[in-house]
Amino acid sequence: MNHNTPRVRAIIVGGGIGGLTTALCLHRAGLEVEVHEATREVRPLGVGINLLPHSVRVLRELGLQSALSGSGIETAELIYVNKFGQHIWQEPRGIAAGYAVPQYSIHRGELQMILYRAAQSVLPVGSIHTGSTLLGFTEDAGGVTAEFTGRDSGHTTHVRGDILIAADGIHSTVRHMFYPDEGPPRYSGRMLWRATTERAPFLGGRSMVWAGHDSQKFVCYPISADAMRSGRALVNWIAELRVPMELTPSRTDWNRRVEKDVFRAPFQSWNFGWLNVPELIDQAEAVYEFPMVDRDPVPRWTHGRVTLLGDAAHPMYPVGSNGASQAILDAEELGRQFASAPSPQAALELYEAVRLPPTAAIVLANRKGGPDRVLQLAEERAPDGFDDICKVIPREELEAIAQSYKQTAGFDRETVNRKVS
DSSP: OOTTSOOOEEEEEOOSHHHHHHHHHHHHTTOEEEEEESSSSOOOOSOEEEEOHHHHHHHHHTTOHHHHHHHSEEOOEEEEEOTTOOEEEEEEOGGGGTOSSOOEEEEHHHHHHHHHHHHHHHSOTTOEEESEEEEEEEEETTEEEEEEEETTTOOEEEEEESEEEEOOOTTOHHHHHHOTTOOSOEEEEEEEEEEEEEESOOTTSSEEEEEEETTEEEEEEEOOHHHHHTTOEEEEEEEEEEOOOSSOOOGGGTTEEEOGGGTOGGGTTOBOSSOBHHHHHHHOSOEEEEEEEEOOOOSOSOBTTEEEOGGGTOOOOSOSSOHHHHHHHHHHHHHHHHTTOSSHHHHHHHHHHHHHHHHHHHHHHHHTTGGGHHHHHHHHHOTTOOSOHHHHSOHHHHHHHHHHHHHHHTOOHHHHHHHHO
16 A cells, blocks of 8 residues: 555454454554453463464564474374374474474464464554444445443443444354345254363374264374473363264353263263373363354455454364464564555455365365264274274375365465465
8 A cells, every 4th residue: 555645443353363463464554553352351261272383483473483383292193093093194293394384283372362462563652452342334435434332330431433443253244244144154963072181291292183074083282382391281181072963052151161971971982092082181170161063155255444353254163273374464464465455445355355265165075074084984884993094095085185174274284385475
């Protein structure tokens, strides 16, 4: 944009990973930024997530790699095994795979706090508002007026900006205004139970493990550099079972603490020697239940001066470790467009043109299992186990599944390294 014109003022709805990364990227592009987060306090909540190299590249450019290294684990390998613990596919990840930047496994809350502290350090005091819930917005030829209510005070405020970015999650208020008949998120028929357990490191201490098949799966990986420094591993894990329901679970049940007896029994025999799944489950302090849901891709994110970002734009199944990474890529692209587009509206439209098609493709690929498809193939072709996986699934087929998903999600090594250089 012409830098002789007044600074563009951006209102960001949502102070999660997508919203805070957007604040940093737009600030770097020269915009004036204001963030409104509905929760009263930004705190390190949640469990573990993965940051794939394409998103780590963005965070490194924002000056955050040392903070990531200090908090998370540099993932070294990904391993798929069947329900007996037999190896189906194993591949190096991050630096070990020849990427110019690492892949990190990190506590979601720790990542959010890294982004929050970074935003506080560069944005003017008073730019981040907590306990501020969006009620709605109006748009005119000169800009956008957003209406917020204070969570504690109940007072309504009107905020004026040139653009509004909705990074307000899968239950996005703005998306609902754009698509009022969309209904609740689309339930997959599978339920997730998530927790963390501290234990001795398994394998090399930097491995991600995917075990099982479509109807029963267990995923785990270490997420804490502090634990590693003390010779321990804080393991993030997800147990998944097919639990058919005619209706999506109610919103109030979406992140609720449950007893382990709800899901533990089917995993009781999953002791692989090198990984004891029942022990991981039993030693967790608290387990949270979460339905696996997404939404259908929509034809447009941008309407005039307002657009969607992250889970508000493209909520996807947690397959392939991609949700947070795609929100970070959204933020980078938005910043890139505002650095050169002729107008705010043009920047939002160009951002959508670049980001909507690939994220829609990832949503649909994740519904088909993404790279996790190898688990189901092994279950279908060798339900009683195998002596040689290559006689069950040829190596070329395994490689093709892994590489195809990397290309769909934009983190194949050549693409990432080219952008780094």
